[in-house]
Amino acid sequence: MNRLENELRNAMRREEPPEGFAGRVLARTQETKQGAWTGIFASRSLRWALAGAMCLALAVAGIEHKRAQDERARGEAAKQQLMLALRITADKLQIAQEKVQQHSSSWTY
Amino acid sequence: MENIAAIEMAAEGRMDFAEMVHAHQSRVFSIAYHFLHDRALAEEVAQDVFLQLHRALPSLKSEAHITAWLCKVTSHRCIDYARRRRQDLELDSIAEPATRTPPGDPLMARRLQRVVASLPPKARIVIVLRYQEDLEPEEIARVLGWRLNTVKSQLQRSLSILRDKLGRALGEIAS
Numbered sequence: 648m649n650r651l652e653n654e655l656r657n658a659m660r661r662e663e664p665p666e667g668f669a670g671r672v673l674a675r676t677q678e679t680k681q682g683a684w685t686g687i688f689a690s691r692s693l694r695w696a697l698a699g700a701m702c703l704a705l706a707v708a709g710i711e712h713k714r715a716q717d718e719r720a721r722g723e724a725a726k727q728q729l730m731l732a733l734r735i736t737a738d739k740l741q742i743a744q745e746k747v748q749q750h751s752s753s754w755t756y
Numbered sequence: 757m758e759n760i761a762a763i764e765m766a767a768e769g770r771m772d773f774a775e776m777v778h779a780h781q782s783r784v785f786s787i788a789y790h791f792l793h794d795r796a797l798a799e800e801v802a803q804d805v806f807l808q809l810h811r812a813l814p815s816l817k818s819e820a821h822i823t824a825w826l827c828k829v830t831s832h833r834c835i836d837y838a839r840r841r842r843q844d845l846e847l848d849s850i851a852e853p854a855t856r857t858p859p860g861d862p863l864m865a866r867r868l869q870r871v872v873a874s875l876p877p878k879a880r881i882v883i884v885l886r887y888q889e890d891l892e893p894e895e896i897a898r899v900l901g902w903r904l905n906t907v908k909s910q911l912q913r914s915l916s917i918l919r920d921k922l923g924r925a926l927g928e929i930a931s
Contacts, residue, residue, distance in 0.1 A: 651919060652887070654861065658868035659888035664785035665799055669777040672806045676773065679807060 773813070777806055780823070783889070784830050790884045791834040793873035801837065805830050827889060827899045831881045838877040871921045872914075879914040882907055 784805050789798035808829055809822075816822045872883055885891045885899065893911060897904045 651915065651922070654864050654868055655872075655883065655887040655918070656890075657861070658865040658872070659786075659790055659884060661782045661786040661888060662789050664781050664802060665795065668781055668785065668799060668802070669774060671799075672777050672781075672803050673774055675803060675807055676810045679810075 773810060776809075776822075780826055781806075783823075784826055786888055787827065787830045787881075787884055788834055790869065790872065790888055791831075791877075791880055792837065793869065797837070801830065801833050805833060824899055827885065827891075828901070831885065831900055835877045835881055838880075867922065868918070871918055874921075875914055875917060878906075879910045879917070882910040883914045883918075886911060 781802065785798055785802040788801040788805075789795060792798050792801065805826065809816075809826065812825065816825055872880060875883065881900070882896055885896045886893070891899065893907045894904060896902075897907045900907070
């Protein structure tokens, strides 16, 4: 080994970190644990993304609610139409039955 | 030996993370310090490395694995930092280190630290790992994920630059 390498080993000796280094590392690990969720909300871009996602979710929910209401209304209208058609059919049947009865009684005499 | 046993226990989840930080803090801090030549920056990098270790701990199986992991992550963080800052510093812009005087020739040690800090990032980290951590070129290649020839050429290049700069500055060790 030459002198340069000896001098390098001497110059590159390990240094102790500043006082309290380990304590600061441990404090940061605790902060990381506690702030994992709050950290998400602390980020401005993520806050905007969450707000956007909530707006989108509300819009989708509103559209879905409106679609369900329209579908219910259409169903109700179809039901009313069916009831009306049945009523008309029943009336027509009633009239037809009465005519048949009248006709058959005139043949009897 | 106490350190090794403690680290093995920590890897198995039986030791406090604090003890692991104490066991490795001088290694991690010194790699960053010798690379960045700034104690505040070195502490910042070292803290980030330990926070990353805290998250990665479940995947690290042994003392050797943890040591290699710490060297690798610290080295890459330092190189990334230097690239972001384009920190190939001119020798004159590097301050004298605010640190305790190393044994031996203190003037030479300080001058060497400044010259090492002025090397290009790859050459600098190879010198730090070789002479601070006493790693062989094969081990450095494994830690950094580089080819052995790359490590050897960076080492030769660094030593050549150091001889050149120190030879001119002091006229003492141009051997």
